[in-house]
Amino acid sequence: MDGTLTIDGLDLSAPPPGRCLPAGAFTSAAVFEAELGRIFARSWMHVADLPELCAAGDFVAATIGTTPVVVVRGHDGELRGFLNACRHRGTTLAEGRGNCGRQLRCPYHAWSYATDGRLVGVPERQEFAHCDLGAMGLVPIRLATLGPMVFGCLDAAAPAFKEWAGELAEALGRARGAEMELAFDYVYDVPVNWKVYVENGLEGYHVPIVHDFLNDFVATDGARHFFEPHGSYTHARIRPEFLATVPPLAHLSAEEQGTVRFGHLFPNLIPVIAPADFSYLRIDPLGPERIRLVARSFDLGGELAALRELRREALDRTNQQDIGAVTRVQRGLHASRHATGVHSSFLEERIGHFERMVSRALAA
Ligand code: FES
Ligand SMILES: [Fe+2]
Structure with missing residues (x-):
């Protein structure tokens, strides 16, 4: 049973079937703070993609909730993740992405760290006789890869990544996701709460109203929903007219070639696995009513790259x-803080599952 959970005067208990969390849950700064600590800091989060971490010294800086992290390809070929904070006085060691050469060097007092995290350089070393510098390497975080993606986790108590990822691991394995190259990407700044954007990605109800191309591509009738402890999926049929434009893929069954999977991996990743490509939307929470939306698409290259221009547009x-x-939606949510919307029983069923996950995580 989910008990009563109140934050900022809002009832955040798991809503009854067909009802949504109160509008204030999508605007409140206090709820947002609680989510950073109880959801983002405790979840497996997408942090980088493998195509930008090929060579020794390649790095990507990312944020898990509010915690800066960095993923680095070591000179031994291993991929590692660390807190992105110098052990001297905390400066971030990397920003953005690039190649650090043999060392991550702090821009403040030039402490430097090998790509395996060891502290290897300290100017005026004799001044730190009171410190065990040998134990002051970068602090590692949990790291896992899936298809072309890299995930990090700050919480030692979170389940193993394989368990967290569920169906996504198997689906990307069959689609040869680990061999995919980055085709194109977009970044958008959007004035909404992160849950509003996730929920939009969980329902097909708006598709015939809001979209044109997407509606030409997938048939929402006959769609099926699947639920997992940390995610959910809609399997939808690709319309035969569209399917005719894609070259046949020897590594997939006819059923798989005609199916697109719209997924959600808690908390903030919307993976879309199409037969010939893979895309994701990552919803980075920047504030109670602001996100950065990162949209990236991958494919196997070769003749499939011919479809990129169409897919990009x-x-x-x-x-x-x-x-x-x-x-x-976000503007309208300010009309009444305690109002609770409703969701449809099938077309928006996955929203109910998501809000129960949010409520459970906030209560834990
Ligand atoms: S904070 Fe990094 S060297 Fe001083
Ligand atoms: Fe949409």
């Missing part, structure tokens, strides 16, 4: 349509 068009819709 379609993804941006679809995102812009969603951004227009959710921006109005």
Whole structure:
């Protein structure tokens, strides 16, 4: 049983079937703070992609909730994740992405760390005789890879990544996700709460109203939903007219070639596994009513790369349509703090599952 959970005067207990969390849950700064600590800091989070971490010294700086982290390809070939904070006085060691050469060097007093995290250089070393410098390497975080993606986790008590990822691991394995190359990407700044954007990605109810291309591509009738402890999926059929434009893929069954899987991996990743490509939307929480939306698409290259231009335009068009819709949702949520919306029994069923996950995580 989910007990009563109140934050900022809002009832955040798991809503009864068909009902949504109160509007204030999507605008409150106190709820947002609680989510950073109880959801983002305790979850497996997408932090980087393998195509940008190929060579020794390649790094990507990312944030898990509010915690800066860095992923580095070591000179021994290993991929590692660390807290992105110098052990001297805390400066971030890396920003953005790039190649650090043999060492991550702090820009403040030039402490330097090998790509395996060891502290290897300290100017005026004799001044630190009172410190055990040998024990002051970078602090490692948990790291896992899946298809072309890299995930990090700050919480030693979180389940193993394989358990967290569920169906996504198997689906990306069959689609040869680990061999995919980055085709294109977009970044958007959107004035909405992170849950508003996730929920938009969980339902097909708006698709015939808001979208054109997406509606031409997938048939929402006959869609099936699947639920996991840390995610959910819609399997939808690709319309035969569209399917005819894609070259046949020897590594997939006919059933798989005709199916697109719209997924959600708690808390903030929306993976979309199509037969010939893989895309994700990552919703970075920047504030109670602000996100950065990172949209990236991958494919196996070769003759499939010919479809990139069409896919690139379609993804941006679809995102812009969603951004227009959710921006109005966010404004409307200010009408009444305690109002609870409703969701449909099948088409928006996955929203109920998501809100129960949010409520459970906040209560833990
Ligand atoms: S804070 Fe990094 S060397 Fe001083
Ligand atoms: Fe949409």
